[in-house]
Amino acid sequence: MTITISIDCMGGDHGPSVTIPGAxxxxxxxxxxxxxxxxxxxxxxxxxxxxxxxNNPRLSVKHAxxxxxMDDPIEVALRRKKDSSMRVxxxxxxxxxxxxxxxxxxxxxxxxxxxxxxxxxxxVDRPAICSILPxxxxxxxxxxxxxxxxxxxxxxxxQFAIMGAVLFQAMEGRRPSIGLLNVGTEEIKGNEVVxxxxxLLRADHERGxxxxxxxxxxxxxxxxxxxVVVCDGFVGNVTLKAIEGLSRxxxxxxxxxxxxxxxxxxxxxxxxxxxxxxxxxxxxLGLKGLVFKSHGGANAFAFxxxxxxxxxxxxxxxxxxxxxxxxxxxxxxxxxxxxxxTIQQG
Amino acid sequence: MTITISIDCMGGDHGPSVTIPGAxxxxxxxxxxxxxxxxxxxxxxxxxxxxxxxNNPRLSVKHAxxxxxMDDPIEVALRRKKDSSMRVxxxxxxxxxxxxxxxxxxxxxxxxxxxxxxxxxxxVDRPAICSILPxxxxxxxxxxxxxxxxxxxxxxxxQFAIMGAVLFQAMEGRRPSIGLLNVGTEEIKGNEVVxxxxxLLRADHERGxxxxxxxxxxxxxxxxxxxVVVCDGFVGNVTLKAIEGLSRxxxxxxxxxxxxxxxxxxxxxxxxxxxxxxxxxxxxLGLKGLVFKSHGGANAFAFxxxxxxxxxxxxxxxxxxxxxxxxxxxxxxxxxxxxxxTIQQG
Numbered sequence: 001m002t003i004t005i006s007i008d009c010m011g012g013d014h015g016p017s018v019t020i021p022g023a024x025x026x027x028x029x030x031x032x033x034x035x036x037x038x039x040x041x042x043x044x045x046x047x048x049x050x051x052x053x054x055n056n057p058r059l060s061v062k063h064a065x066x067x068x069x070m071d072d073p074i075e076v077a078l079r080r081k082k083d084s085s086m087r088v089x090x091x092x093x094x095x096x097x098x099x100x101x102x103x104x105x106x107x108x109x110x111x112x113x114x115x116x117x118x119x120x121x122x123x124v125d126r127p128a129i130c131s132i133l134p135x136x137x138x139x140x141x142x143x144x145x146x147x148x149x150x151x152x153x154x155x156x157x158x159q160f161a162i163m164g165a166v167l168f169q170a171m172e173g174r175r176p177s178i179g180l181l182n183v184g185t186e187e188i189k190g191n192e193v194v195x196x197x198x199x200l201l202r203a204d205h206e207r208g209x210x211x212x213x214x215x216x217x218x219x220x221x222x223x224x225x226x227x228v229v230v231c232d233g234f235v236g237n238v239t240l241k242a243i244e245g246l247s248r249x250x251x252x253x254x255x256x257x258x259x260x261x262x263x264x265x266x267x268x269x270x271x272x273x274x275x276x277x278x279x280x281x282x283x284x285l286g287l288k289g290l291v292f293k294s295h296g297g298a299n300a301f302a303f304x305x306x307x308x309x310x311x312x313x314x315x316x317x318x319x320x321x322x323x324x325x326x327x328x329x330x331x332x333x334x335x336x337x338x339x340x341x342t343i344q345q346g
Numbered sequence: 347m348t349i350t351i352s353i354d355c356m357g358g359d360h361g362p363s364v365t366i367p368g369a370x371x372x373x374x375x376x377x378x379x380x381x382x383x384x385x386x387x388x389x390x391x392x393x394x395x396x397x398x399x400x401n402n403p404r405l406s407v408k409h410a411x412x413x414x415x416m417d418d419p420i421e422v423a424l425r426r427k428k429d430s431s432m433r434v435x436x437x438x439x440x441x442x443x444x445x446x447x448x449x450x451x452x453x454x455x456x457x458x459x460x461x462x463x464x465x466x467x468x469x470v471d472r473p474a475i476c477s478i479l480p481x482x483x484x485x486x487x488x489x490x491x492x493x494x495x496x497x498x499x500x501x502x503x504x505q506f507a508i509m510g511a512v513l514f515q516a517m518e519g520r521r522p523s524i525g526l527l528n529v530g531t532e533e534i535k536g537n538e539v540v541x542x543x544x545x546l547l548r549a550d551h552e553r554g555x556x557x558x559x560x561x562x563x564x565x566x567x568x569x570x571x572x573x574v575v576v577c578d579g580f581v582g583n584v585t586l587k588a589i590e591g592l593s594r595x596x597x598x599x600x601x602x603x604x605x606x607x608x609x610x611x612x613x614x615x616x617x618x619x620x621x622x623x624x625x626x627x628x629x630x631l632g633l634k635g636l637v638f639k640s641h642g643g644a645n646a647f648a649f650x651x652x653x654x655x656x657x658x659x660x661x662x663x664x665x666x667x668x669x670x671x672x673x674x675x676x677x678x679x680x681x682x683x684x685x686x687x688t689i690q691q692g
Contacts, residue, residue, distance in 0.1 A: 071532045071534075073534050074534075107530075108535070134595075135595075136594075136595050136598060147529055150529060150536060150537040151537045151538055181584055182584075183453075183493055183496060183579070183580055183583040183584065184453075186417045188417075188419050189454070190496060190580075191496040191497045191580045192497055194580075217583075217584070217587045218583070218584040218585060218586065218587025218588035218589070218590070218591060219587040219588065219590050219591030219594070220591065221588055221591055222588070222591035222592050222594070222595040223591060231584070233529070234529055234536075234537045234540075234581065235580065235581055235584055237529040237563075237564070238527055238528075238529065238563070238564040238577070238581055238585055239564060239584055239585050239588045240564065241563045241564025241565045242564035242565065242567055242568070242585045242588060242589055243564070243588055243589070243592055244564070244565050245564060245565030245566065245567055245568035245569060246568050246589055246592055246593070247592070248482075248565070248568070249480075249481075249482050249568040250596055252482060
């Protein structure tokens with residue numbers, strides 16, 4: 001089965017100079033894939049030419065006349081740039097021309113345009129961003145939300161837990177344990193939102209819908225205490241970026257200090273599986289179509305990884321599995337008029 | 347000048363088996379220090395005897411008949427355990443018998459008892475926990491709050507910024523730049539609390555009180571973009587623990603994978619300055635007395651580091667400098683009855 005991926009080539013801090021080498025590297029390793037490169041045609045073709053790839057039959061270029069800047073307010077990206085590369089790439093998913101879309105652009109804009117173009121799945125209040133991190137048990141830790149929803153209510157976190165569980169099950173083929181990210185494992189700990197979320201997850205656990213482990217702490221992400229870590233998008237985004245920052249710091253410190261080239265080489269090799277670049281690529285969950293987000297600052301290698309994740313998600317029919325399972329599992333949305341259930345746009 | 351430190355020997359996951367070896371190691375390296383070991387006398391003396399240190403003239407033992415458990419609700423620790431080692435250690439600071447207190451106990455209980463016994467400084471709404479992390483520029487990054495206040499309002503974050511700035515100035519001898527931890531550097535980014543905090547810090551910057559850099563992201567903590575990173579206690583605690591978890595993961599991965607003992611040795615050596623244990627020890631700021639918090643899971647080496655930080659803070663007269671500078675710098679507390687300024691107990 002050929003899988004077609006639409007790529008927003010203009011997104012990210014570096015645009016085509018990163019996205020196109022990343023896309024070409026991906027294509028080289030993945031003979032089943034077809035790519036639609038979306039962006040300012042002249043720039044995209046120039047970059048392709050530079051890499052002697054302007055005649056690759058598995059590539060097509062789709063012109064889009066506008067670019068969403070990394071600091072564009074959501075309104076500008078959504079309302080005034082209707083022919084942006086980001087939007088056109090997402091529309092290709094909606095129209096069925098692409099199975100999944102990848103962008104390294106402005107997260108807020110990507111989520112807003114994805115919601116507008118693709119629409120949110122029935123029974124989902126807010127789509128979430130789910131990333132995959134390595135853990136000490138050698139498995140993956142899925143973590144969400146990672147930036148789409150900065151102000152959350154308990155029922156949002158509850159839905160994130162369910163969406164994360166569904167994604168994990170589809171991608172990994174087993175039922176995950178779920179942890180609620182908190183400042184302590186004890187039930188008495190936490191902010192008001194987290195304390196009100198735990199009983200919702202416990203109730204799901206009791207009716208057999210979720211395998212809720214309980215509260216987990218920041219260090220549990222890497223311990224692999226649970227398979228899926230649930231948090232709001234503010235905490236998730238800050239934590240993920242702190243992790244990336246520390247990874248870079250480690251690398252720098254090691255290469256600066258190691259006394260022999262061999263030592264550095266061995267150490268870097270041993271840390272390869274922790275390479276933050278290889279964990280690039282987060283899924284936007286809860287939309288009527290698959291979208292993957294790369295970090296804005298990704299290099300070509302990292303961007304290639306985001307495309308790989310998107311490809312895998314399409315290959316494993318994550319979208320169909322989400323659709324099928326979510327209606328069954330998702331709790332009914334509380335009345336937005338009811339106290340404490342204000343739905344805010346993240 | 348002799349500095350006296352009261353140690354809550356019963357606190358932390360391991361109690362005297364960690365706190366006492368840590369205290370003894372500290373004493374060995376610090377000839378100016380005097381320690382008061384607080385706890386169940388029999389256990390404390392037994393542990394001292396094990397280390398042949400029961401006759402050290404720079405040590406005294408102060409009996410306390412109760413122990414605050416790591417999962418004790420704050421109310422229990424505060425109201426029902428009036429002779430806990432934690433409380434007695436703090437009271438020694440209040441009574442002037444100790445210059446600073448160190449505990450690895452339950453953070454919530456430590457903050458609550460410290461507030462009750464020492465009282466909060468005038469003009470401070472909520473004390474905060476400030477930790478020190480290494481950064482890529484080779485300097486320290488101060489970060490607060492790290493767990494004392496899980497639900498914050500903008501004026502709390504504003505006060506944290508001022509307290510962090512004062513601590514940094516006292517400990518490092520120069521005026522720090524301040525960053526507000528957020529999901530992006532752009533002004534439009536952030537949750538409601540952070541977006542409402544930035545204008546308060548900008549106003550301080552304009553009147554020359556704070557050197558406010560603007561929003562920073564998680565990766566800026568290790569980049570050293572700013573000297574002091576301000577966030578609420580929930581985000582701070584989760585981030586700090588994620589960082590610790592990743593550090594352990596790195597270490598484990600390296601020692602497992604490195605092909606030669608020499609490579610491992612070199613790598614470990616090069617990472618020594620990133621050792622999470624050596625960054626143990628966080629200051630409780632905004633109280634009428636100095637208290638330092640060690641991680642509950644600290645080993646003896648890490649606990650020794652927490653004592654070192656406490657010693658330095660006492661030596662540099664942090665408490666006096668805080669007292670002197672805070673009244674001048676601290677904004678007046680908004681009316682707790684005013685909308686949006688609800689003061690919640692963390």
